[in-house]
Amino acid sequence: MADSEPGPVSDLHPPKEFTFKAVAIGLLIGCLLCFANLSFGLQTGWISMMSLQSALIGFLISRLLPLPLSAQEIIVVQTTAVATGTMPLAAGFVGIIPALKLLDEARDGSPPINLTWLAGIGWSCSVAFFGVFLSPPIRKQVIIKEQLAFPSGTATAQLIAVLHKMPPPDTTVRRRAGFIAIEDEETNAHHEEAEEVSAPENFQSQGWHALASSFAASGALTFFAYFFPAIFSVPLFGSYLAREWAWTFTPSLAYVGQGIIMGFPTTLSMSLGMLLGWGVLSPLSKLSGWAPGPVGDMTDGARGWILWTSLAIMCADSLVSLLPVVAEYFADLFPRRGLEVHAKEDYDTETEDRLVPNTWVVGGLLGSVLIGTFLVWVVFGHDGIKPWATLLGFALGGLLSILGVRALGETDLNPVSGLGKISQLFFAWIAPGNIVANLIAGGVAEAGAQQAGDLMQDLKTGHLIGASPRAQFFGQLVGSAVSIVITTTGYSLYNRAYVIPGPSFPAPTAYVWLSLARLLRDGQLPENSGIFMVSFGALFALTSALKTYADRRQLWYAGWIPSGVAFAIGFLNTPSFTLARLVGGIVEYVYRTRYAKNKSDIRLIVIASGFVLGEGVMSVVSLVLKTFGVGVASCWGCLPGLCGGCPA
Structure with a gap:
C-alpha cells in the first residue's frame, strides 16, 4: 500500500504523512466537532462521528490556505479530528458524568457527584x-485478516480518492455466510461507480462557497435564537x-444537517x-395516572415513564444484533471438523516502520489500564469504586x-448503548448495591468499545x-490528548452557565444510565411500565433479527426495517429534536433520488457539514455570552417552560 519502499528509519521517527499542517488542521476541525458534539x-x-465530513473539510481548508495535503495527509487530518x-x-x-450529578443520597446512598475541572x-x-x-491489534484482525466492510470508512476512502483524482480503492471485501466467503455486492457497486466519477474542476471553489454559506446561515440563526428563544x-x-x-x-439548521448526514431511513426510524412514544x-x-407529573419530567412524568420502554428496545436491538457476531467469533475460535473454512490470508503490505510496534501496544495497554485505574481511584475515592472493579x-x-468493532465492520453500527448496558448488568452482579461503581465501571467499559470502533473506521x-x-496512531494520540482539555473545559463552562441536566441541555442518556x-439495585419499575x-423488547428483538438477516444477505428492504436504537432515541428526545432531523432526512432522500448526479455527489454533505x-x-x-451574564433580548412568543434561556 505504501507509495514507495521507505529506507531504514528509527522506530520513533514519525511517518512522512504525519505532518504539522495535517495535525493542525485535524485539531482545528476536531475542536469544532468536539464543541458541536x-x-x-x-x-x-x-453525536456524529463526522469522519467523511472531516476529510472533506480538511481538503477544502488545505486548498483555501493554500497548504496542499496528500491523500495520506488527509487521512491524518480525518483521524486526528475524529479522535x-x-x-x-x-x-x-454526555451520559455518565451528568448521571452522577443526578444521584440522590437518600435513594442511591451517595450524594450528587459534580466533578471539578481538575x-x-x-x-x-x-x-x-x-x-x-487497543486499535492496532484489532485492526490486524478485522481489517487485514477478515477484511470487514466498514461501510463509512470505505465511503470516505472513495471520497478521498475522487477528490485527489486517484484510482478508486479496491473495496472488494468478504461478507460471511456461515464460513463461506461471498462478495459484497453493494460495496462492489460503489466501487464500479467510483471508477466513473472524477472530482469536478470547480469543486474546490463551489465546495468552499457551499460550506461557508451554510456555516454562516446556521451560525447566524443560532446567534439570533439566543436573543429571541x-x-x-x-x-x-x-x-x-x-x-x-x-x-x-426547533427549526435548527444543525439538526437538519444531522438528519441529512444520518439519512432518511435512520431519521424515519427516529x-x-x-x-x-410521544403521540401514544x-x-x-399521563391520562391513566401512571405518570402523574408534568409530561416532560424525567422522574414522575410521561417522559420518565416512556424512558423504560426506550431502554428495553435499545437492549433488545443491541443484544440480538450482536448474537451473530458472537457466534461467528466463537465459530472461528473452534471450527467444526469437516466444515470448509475459508482461509484468512494476511493482506497487510505495510512495512514494519509504518506499523505500530507490538511493544508500544503492550506497553500502552498496560500503562493506560494501570494509570487509568489509579486516576479513577484518585477522582472518585475508595468509596466510589474499588480499584479491582475498575480493572x-x-x-x-x-x-x-x-464485539462492537465486528458489529460496526459488518453493519456500520457500533452498538455502544447495548454494550454499556451489558457492562452495567455485569457490575450489578459483582458489586451489588453500589450505583456509583455501576456507573463508573460501565463508563470505563463503554469508553473502550466506543473509541476503538470509531477509530477503526478511520483505519479502514x-x-x-x-x-x-503509525501516522494514524500518532494522530489518534494527539487528538485524544488535546480533546481531554477541550472536552473537560467545554463541559465545565456549560455546567457553570446552564443547569445540566436541565431545559436547555436535558442529557437524556444520563437518565438511561442512572x-x-x-433498577438493577432496587428492581422497581414505574407503574405498568x-x-x-x-412487549416492545420482544417486538424489537424480532425486528432486529429480521434486519440482521436482511443486512447480511443484502436484501433490498434491509434499509427500510426500523433501527431499534434510532427508534428508541425517538422516545428519549422531545419531538422538537426529532422533527428537524426528519426534515433533513427527507431532504437527503429527495436530493439523492431526484437531483444527485450519482452516489458520489457530495454537495449536500458539504452543506450539511456547514450547518x-x-x-x-x-x-x-452563546456559552461565553451566558457566562458573562448576557441574557435574552425578548421572550416574546415563548410558552412557559419551553424556551431554553428564557425565564418565561
Missing part, C-alpha cells in the same frame, strides 16, 4: 487512551399541544419512535470492543488509501 450530545444523546471530536461520548460527558481532566485521562492502544421553540401543532404535551418544533404512550401514561471494567471493555479508510497506520443502575418493556459546524461554533459564542 458536546452541545448536541447533551441536548439529544446523539478529538468524539471524546464527549468516549469520556462520558477531576474531569483526571477522569478523561483515565479513559482517553485505552481504545487507542421563541425562534427555536415553534408551537407548530398549536399552543395546547406545545404547552401540555411538549409538541414543539420519527416512528417519536410518534409512538406519553398520553396513555475489571477495562478488561470487560476490551472484550466488548471486539487509511488501509484503502495507503496511509501509514435508571438502569437503580413492565408489560410495555417486555452542523455553524451551530457548534456559535454555541461556544
